Structures are given as C-alpha cells and as structure tokens.
Amino acid sequence: MHKFILTIDRFNVGIGKAFGWYILILTIGGSYEVFVRYLLHNPTIWAYDLSYNMYGALFIMAGAYTLGRNAHVRGDVFYRLMPPRAQAGVDLVLFIFFFFPGILTLTIAGYFYAGESWGYHELSVYSPADIPIFPLKTLIPLAGLTLILQGISEVCRCFLCLKDGQWPPRLHDVEEMETAILHEREYAAKHSHETADKGPSA
Amino acid sequence: MSGGEVALLMMGLFIFTIMLGFPIVFTLMAMGLFFGYYAYATPDQFVDLSHVFHNQIFDLLVQNTFSILSNDTLTAVPLFLFMGYVVERANILDRLFYSVQVAARRLPGSLAVATLITCAMFATATGIVGAVVTLMGLLAFPTMLKAGYDTKLAAGVVCAGGCLGILIPPSILLILYAATAGESVVKLFAGAFFPGFVLAGFYILYVVGRAIIDPKLAPKLPKDQADVRFFEVMRALLTSFFPLAVLILSVLGAILLGLATPTEAAAVGALGSLILAAGYRELDFARLTESVYLTARTTAMVTYLFVGSWTFASVFAYLGGQHLVEELITGLNMNRVEFLMLTQFIIFLLGWPLEWTEIIIIFVPIFLPLLKHFGVDPVVFGILVALNIQTSFNTPPMAMAAYYLKGVAPPQVRLTQIFGGALPFVFMVFITMALLYIYPELALWLPNHLYQ
Numbered sequence: 087m088h089k090f091i092l093t094i095d096r097f098n099v100g101i102g103k104a105f106g107w108y109i110l111i112l113t114i115g116g117s118y119e120v121f122v123r124y125l126l127h128n129p130t131i132w133a134y135d136l137s138y139n140m141y142g143a144l145f146i147m148a149g150a151y152t153l154g155r156n157a158h159v160r161g162d163v164f165y166r167l168m169p170p171r172a173q174a175g176v177d178l179v180l181f182i183f184f185f186f187p188g189i190l191t192l193t194i195a196g197y198f199y200a201g202e203s204w205g206y207h208e209l210s211v212y213s214p215a216d217i218p219i220f221p222l223k224t225l226i227p228l229a230g231l232t233l234i235l236q237g238i239s240e241v242c243r244c245f246l247c248l249k250d251g252q253w254p255p256r257l258h259d260v261e262e263m264e265t266a267i268l269h270e271r272e273y274a275a276k277h278s279h280e281t282a283d284k285g286p287s288a
Numbered sequence: 289m290s291g292g293e294v295a296l297l298m299m300g301l302f303i304f305t306i307m308l309g310f311p312i313v314f315t316l317m318a319m320g321l322f323f324g325y326y327a328y329a330t331p332d333q334f335v336d337l338s339h340v341f342h343n344q345i346f347d348l349l350v351q352n353t354f355s356i357l358s359n360d361t362l363t364a365v366p367l368f369l370f371m372g373y374v375v376e377r378a379n380i381l382d383r384l385f386y387s388v389q390v391a392a393r394r395l396p397g398s399l400a401v402a403t404l405i406t407c408a409m410f411a412t413a414t415g416i417v418g419a420v421v422t423l424m425g426l427l428a429f430p431t432m433l434k435a436g437y438d439t440k441l442a443a444g445v446v447c448a449g450g451c452l453g454i455l456i457p458p459s460i461l462l463i464l465y466a467a468t469a470g471e472s473v474v475k476l477f478a479g480a481f482f483p484g485f486v487l488a489g490f491y492i493l494y495v496v497g498r499a500i501i502d503p504k505l506a507p508k509l510p511k512d513q514a515d516v517r518f519f520e521v522m523r524a525l526l527t528s529f530f531p532l533a534v535l536i537l538s539v540l541g542a543i544l545l546g547l548a549t550p551t552e553a554a555a556v557g558a559l560g561s562l563i564l565a566a567g568y569r570e571l572d573f574a575r576l577t578e579s580v581y582l583t584a585r586t587t588a589m590v591t592y593l594f595v596g597s598w599t600f601a602s603v604f605a606y607l608g609g610q611h612l613v614e615e616l617i618t619g620l621n622m623n624r625v626e627f628l629m630l631t632q633f634i635i636f637l638l639g640w641p642l643e644w645t646e647i648i649i650i651f652v653p654i655f656l657p658l659l660k661h662f663g664v665d666p667v668v669f670g671i672l673v674a675l676n677i678q679t680s681f682n683t684p685p686m687a688m689a690a691y692y693l694k695g696v697a698p699p700q701v702r703l704t705q706i707f708g709g710a711l712p713f714v715f716m717v718f719i720t721m722a723l724l725y726i727y728p729e730l731a732l733w734l735p736n737h738l739y740q
Contacts (some may be wrong), residue, residue, distance in 0.1 A: 106584030116367065116555020120548050134360070135552050141366055141587075142357035148588035155586050158311040158592060163641045164686075165309020173309070180310040188596075192353060195346040199354070226353055229423045260578040262377055265417035267426070268695045282509075283317030 087242055088254055094239035095154045095257050098232050102151020112140040135210045135217040146225050150232035150269050153240065155259060175248035181241050191236060193230030200224040291327070295609025298323040300599070308431045312646055316596025321345060321434055324603040330610060334610040345603070352598040366587040367554035368458055372414035373579035375532070378565035381423050384501035384532060387524035390516045399435055400445045403428040404491050406450025407457060413536055413561075413738030415460045417681060421450035421689045425696040433509055438505040439701055442708030443591045447689040448491055448716075451678040454644070458483035458557070462676065463550070464590065465670040469656055473550045475542055478735040481666040483720060486730065487675070490716045491706040499581060531567065535560045579604065590725065590740065601653055625725050627662040628669075631655045632676050632721065634713065636644055639680025647677065667735060668728045675721050682710035 118229035152158055165173060203220040210217040246254045261269070298319055305315045309669040324345035332339050356362065365385050389402040403424060410421045416577055424446045432442035457477035499506035539557035542548040548556065567572035604610060622630065638647050650671060659666055681689040690706045695704070 100586055102430040102588070103581055104577050107543075109366055109558075109583050110365075112367060113370065113555050113558040116552045117559040118517055120542075120556055124547075137363045137555075138360055144584060145587045146357060146582040147589040150587045152588040152592070153311070155585060157589055158313050159589060159643055159645060160309045160311050161306040161641055161646070162309045164307060168309070170302045174309065176308050180305065180315075182306070184305070184310065184318035186340055187315045188314055188321050188349070191321055191346050191349050192317075195350045196353070201349045210401055215501045222357055223354060226350060226357070237485070245393075260581050262416075262418060262423035264692055264695075265418075267422050268692075269544065271696060 087246060089238045091242050091246075091254065092257060094235050098150040098154050098236050098239075099257060099259065101232055102148040102154075104145035108140040108144040112144070114135060115140065127194045130212045131215040134212055135215065139166040139217070139222050142222050144226055146229040147232070149229055150236040153233065154248050170252050174253070178241060178244035178248070181237055181244065185237050186234070187232055187241075188262065189233045193227045193234060196223075196226035196230055200227055221254060289311060289375065291485070291606075292612040293610040294323065294326065295604050295607035295612065298604060298607065299609060304740075306646075307641070312650075313507070313592045314395055314594040316593070316600040316650070317349070319351060320596065320599035320603050323598065324348060325606065327603055327607050337609075339720050345599075348602065349599050352602070353595050356594045356598065359467060359594075360549075361463060361473055362591055362594070364458075364463055364473065364550040364554040364589060365460060366417060366583050367551065367558050368460055368463070368737060369586050370583040371554065371558040372416050372577060373411075373582050374558070374561040374565055374571075374575075375413045376419050376569055377575045377579055378561070378570040380426055380528070380532065380564075380570070383524075383528040384410065385424075387521075387528035390521050390524055391529070393509060395496060395694075396508075397495045397571070398443075399428070399432045399437060400441060400495040400499070400506055401492055403432065404446045404449045404455070404488065404495065407446065408452040408488050408535065409532060411453025411563055412456045412458070413453075413532060415453050415458075417450050417453065417689060418692050420453065421446060421692040422696055423449060425693045429693065429697060431708055435509060435697070436507040437707050440709035441505050442691075442694060442709070443701065443706040444711075444713050445491070447672060447682050447706065447710045448678075448713030450689055450692075451681045452484070452488060452491075454678050454681075455480055455487065455671070455674040457481065458536075458550070458554070459622065459674065460590075461644060461648060461674050462670060465652065465673060468649055468653050469593065469666050469670060471666050471670065474543055474546070475667050475735040475739065476670050477540065478738055479731040480671050481677065481734050482730055483671050483724060486723070487717065487720045490625070490720065491713060494712060494716060526686070532707065535564055541642055542735075546738075565655055590645055590649075593645060597649045597653075598608065600650070610654065610657065614658055617658055621661075624662045627658070628664060628672065628725055631658075631669075631671055635673060636679065637678050639677060639683075640685055644677045644680070645688075665728060665732060666698065668724060671731045672721055673725055675717050675724070679714045679717050682714050683707070 115136045119130050123129040143169055163175070169175070197273055200220060200223040203223045208219040210219055302315060306312050328344040330339065333343065334340070358662065385402060385406045388398060390404045392402045392405070394402050398640050401434050407420055411417065414420060416441055429442055429446050433439065451458060451639045457480050461477040462480060463473055465471070466476050481574055495506070525596065535557065538560070542553040542556065543550050549705045554639070562571060567681045617627070635647060635652070638651055656666065659669055684707060685706065690703065690710060694701070695702050702707070
C-alpha cells in the first residue's frame with residue numbers, strides 16, 4: 087500500500103513541479119513587456135493574457151502537490167496535540183465527506199464548463215491577439231483529477247496510520263528555510279544529547 | 289429555519305470543522321457546496337431524481353474557480369514569492385547585516401538598530417516572516433548577546449523587525465487584502481508607505497532611547513570593532529546594501545509612480561533578484577529549483593484558499609448571513625472609532641487560533657461591506673489589519689515569530705524573555721494603530737496625492 091501511495095505522490099509532485107517552472111515564463115514575460123514598452127515604445131499585446139494564464143496554470147496544477155506535502159493550511163491548534171490515530175480518524179472521515187464531494191464537483195462541473203469553452207473556441211476579450219481561454223479552463227477538471235488521485239493517496243495514508251499508530255513517511259522535498267533550520271537543530275540537539283547520555287556509561 | 293439561521297449554522301459548522309484541523313480550503317469548499325445546494329435548491333429538486341444534479345451551486349463553484357484563475361491582482365503573488373525565495377536563498381543576509389552595522393556603529397544601540405534595519409529590508413524583499421526571524425536569530429541575535437546586549441531587547445528587535453515585511457510594501461498580505469476587498473494594490477501600497485515608516489521609526493527611536501537612558505542594556509562596541517575606516521564603510525554599503533535597496537525601491541517606485549502594474553513590477557523584481565543572486569555568485573541550479581518549487585507550493589496554498597472562500601462567502605451572503613452580521617453590528621450604534629476598535633479586536637482574537645492568510649481571505653470580507661456605513665476607507669482598514677496581524681506573530685498563544693526565535697536561540701534564552709522583549713514593540717504597533725484611528729490621513733495622504 088505504501089508503494090501505491092508514493093507512486094501517486096511522485097506523479098503529482100512531478101506535475102506540480104513541472105507547472106512550477108511557469109514562474110520563469112511569468113518573470114521573463116512581465117519583464118519583457120516592461121522593457122519593450124519603455125525602451126522600444128512598443129508594448130506587446132499578449133503580455134497581460136500570458137500573465138494570468140501562467141499564474142493560473144501554475145497554482146491550480148500545484149494543488150495536488152501541495153496536498154501531498156500536507157501544506158494546505160490547517161487550523162491545527164488542537165490537531166497537532168492529538169495522537170496520530172485520532173488525526174487519521176478525523177482526516178479519514180472528512181476526506182470522504184468533505185474533500186471528495188467538493189473536488190468531484192470541480193472535476194465534473196469543470197469538465198462541462200471547459201467543454202462549453204472548447205465548443206465555441208473561446209478567445210480572450212482583453213486583446214486582439216486572439217489568445218485562447220479554453221486551455222486554462224481545461225485545467226480545472228485536470229487539476230480536479232490530480233486532486234482526486236492525491237485524495238486517494240491521503241485516504242490510504244489515514245488507513246495506514248490507523249493500523250500502525252503513526253503516519254507513514256512522505257517523500258523528501260525542499261522545505262521552507264525556517265523549517266529546514268529547525269529540523270537540523272532539533273536533530274543536532276537530539277544527537278548530541280544521545281552522545282552525552284552515552285558518555286558517562288562508556 | 290430562516291436563511292439567516294442556516295447561514296449561522298454554516299459558519300458555526302465551518303469553525304467547528306477547522307478547529308478539528310482539516311485543511312481549511314476543502315472545508316470551505318464542502319460548506320459552500322452543501323449549504324449552497326440547499327440555498328439554490330429548486331422546488332422539484334428532490335421530487336424528480338433526474339433533477340438532483342440540476343443545481344446552480346455546481347456551476348457557481350467552477351465559475352468562482354475560474355475567476356481566481358484569471359484574477360489579475362493575484363498574478364503578482366507567485367512573482368513576489370519567487371523574488372523572496374531567490375533573495376532568501378542568495379546568502380546575502382550576513383553581508384547586508386554587516387554593512388548596516390558598520391554604517392550605524394556610532395549610534396547608541398547600534399547593533400539593535402542595524403538588526404531592525406536589516407530585518408525591515410530583508411522582510412520587505414522576501415515577505416517571509418519565519419525565514420527572516422530564523423536567519424536573524426542565528427546571525428544578529430548571538431552577535432548582540434555577545435556584545436553584552438540585554439536578552440529581552442535583543443529578542444524584541446529580531447521578532448518585531450522580522451514582522452515589518454507584513455506591512456511595508458510590496459507586502460503579500462496587502463495584495464491578498466486587495467484581492468478580497470476589490471481595492472487597488474497600488475493604493476494600498478501607497479497607503480502603507482507612511483504608516484510603515486512611522487512604525488519602523490518608532491522602533492528605532494525606542495531602541496536608541498533605551499540605549500541612551502540605560503547604556504548597560506546595549507553597550508557600545510569595543511574600540512577595535514567600532515574603529516572602521518570611512519572607505520571600508522562605503523565599500524560595504526555599496527556592495528552589500530545598495531544592490532538590494534535599489535531592487536526594492538525600483539519595484540516599489542515603479543508601482544507607486546504608475547510606471548508598471550504590480551504584476552509587471554513583481555516580474556522585474558523577480559528578474560532583478562535572479563541577477564542580484566547571480567552577481568553575488570550565489571545562484572545555482574539547486575537553489576533555483578528550490579525557489580521554483582517553494583513558489584509553486586506557497587502560491588497554491590494561498591490561492592486555493594480563495595477558491596474555497598469565494599464560494600463560501602457567496603453562499604453565506606445569499607442565505608442572508610452577511611445581512612444578519614451587518615444588522616447586528618449597525619444595531620450597536622457605534623461611531624467610527626468604536627467600530628474600528630471592535631473589528632480590530634475581533635481580528636486580534638482570530639489571530640490566536642488562525643494564521644493571517646485565513647483571517648484576510650475568510651473573515652475580513654465579512655466586515656468589508658460595513659466600512660461604507662461607518663465612513664471608513666478600505667485602504668485604512670487594510671493597513672490597520674496589516675498592523676494588527678503583526679501583533680499576533682509576537683503575542684501568545686500563536687506568537688510564530690517568538691517560537692521561530694526560540695527554535696534557534698541559545699538554550700538559556702527563555703520563551704518568556706522573548707515574549708517580554710517583544711511586548712514594547714507590540715505596544716508601539718497599537719500606538720500606530722491608534723494614530724491611524726485618529727488621523728486616517730497618515731495612510732490616505734500619499735494615495736490621494738499620487739492618484740487624484
């Protein structure tokens with residue numbers, strides 16, 4: 087089961103990270119627009135549409151990745167004090183009754199919504215560049231699918247935790263700097279403590 | 289049950305579920321979906337089974353998702369985050385701190401002043417409170433302790449300085465507020481300009497004042513350290529202070545003077561941060577990928593909240609919940625200042641169990657329609673919120689900044705000392721808020737002047 091979980095995680099991490107690189111296009115596109123507008127007095131007609139398309143794709147496709155990192159914010163004042171089994175119980179029930187209805191709606195209703203846009207080949211109204219809107223709309227059901235997959239992985243995690251009494255480990259990934267530093271120090275402190283304990287007996 | 293009562297039930301159930309600890313965005317979506325289904329149900333919804341899925345809420349959820357996808361205010365969020373992560377990972381904090389420190393070496397309490405200025409600049413560029421406090425906790429805090437500074441004072445400046453980036457533009461919080469309030473980011477940035485400087489000014493005056501009154505708290509540097517040649521100071525400032533300062537000021541200047549939209553300025557800022565990091569020879573592929581991935585995750589975390597909250601808020605309002613809250617508050621017959629104090633007090637309390645993103649995206653919108661009734665400018669309100677939220681980083685039980693510092697501080701430093709040290713600074717935030725209650729012009733002058 088753990089292998090199955092990690093396969094889903096890897097898939098969504100890959101998708102999230104791949105779309106993450108859009109930030110570079112967003113950076114360069116925006117800078118290019120400023121450059122040509124002021125230095126060449128010749129603004130682009132596509133920069134505005136490009137910016138929200140890149141931003142939208144970046145964030146919606148990173149949703150499952152974020153869920154897989156357990157990085158969607160929780161009001162965890164009480165949650166973090168609960169034993170892992172209780173956490174898993176709460177999560178399991180709420181994933182089934184709260185998470186899946188919402189995400190299924192996003193996927194199914196999103197499918198029809200995007201289909202409509204494909205139907206009349208919807209174009210952006212913001213510029214004469216005829217930038218299509220339907221690819222961005224298509225990402226709504228696609229993101230929904232990745233979230234359903236990730237939700238299945240999270241539900242499996244809950245089962246494993248209920249069985250073993252502890253959360254199965256997640257994939258290793260880059261951490262926020264403060265988290266990384268704190269972990270390092272906790273580890274170092276624990277380590278030096280252990281050696282200090284061993285010291286006198288040795 | 290009347291619609292308003294159902295709306296209150298919805299809010300109650302929502303608060304109960306997030307207290308259980310389930311990810312907030314999915315709780316918002318579920319509440320919006322279930323209660324929205326009830327609110328938009330047609331009379332024949334349950335009579336004929338083929339109509340079970342004919343409910344407007346399904347379309348509403350998707351349409352709201354698309355309006356977040358194509359929201360041109362939020363476009364700036366990933367760019368500013370990316371700029372922040374690149375600057376954060378460029379290892380420039382130590383040289384920045386050193387350059388400010390030698391420039392300020394003659395001032396009383398010079399190390400504390402340098403810490404405040406470094407924190408303010410770094411927090412402005414990165415916008416990430418945790419990283420600033422942690423890194424400065426490793427860098428400036430031990431330096432101050434070694435120089436014989438009072439533990440409480442040293443802890444206070446690190447915590448308070450690290451939170452200044454919440455207010456001083458370009459601040460992510462103000463962008464999120466602009467998106468929820470439908471206000472212009474540019475006006476909010478302009479509005480936050482003076483209050484930010486007033487607050488930072490208070491901090492610096494306080495530190496210098498304490499150091500003059502009681503030099504034991506912040507001893508002068510020993511002669512050999514204080515004796516730096518003018519040329520050396522200029523060199524440090526030119527190489528380590530000005531590049532980042534120029535980057536921040538050009539981003540901010542371009543936005544305030546209307547040369548570029550916040551998104552474009554953020555893009556230029558992100559490019560500038562890459563150039564800056566490359567110039568310091570601190571940009572490699574590993575750091576770039578780390579910044580890209582963290583940007584994707586943090587952006588998703590923030591913007592998904594909007595996806596949930598817009599549907600939640602529209603159902604809450606449709607059921608009459610918004611109306612009920614408005615009736616309740618206008619029924620209290622308060623004047624403008626009382627209204628501001630009440631709402632800010634509620635936001636202060638919300639800061640105990642919740643993080644600032646949730647407060648801005650979910651709870652602040654409930655008060656926004658009331659601003660007009662009390663004659664409060666949304667810009668002023670947003671800046672008050674940004675000030676207010678800084679206090680929750682430094683007051684228990686949340687006190688994120690204090691905990692970050694505790695995590696990296698030497699073991700003899702107690703958490704109570706950090707809280708005690710941050711307290712005067714929290715108090716100065718309250719004074720700045722009071723100034724804004726009385727003189728909203730402090731925030732409004734610049735935007736009114738620039739954009740009339």
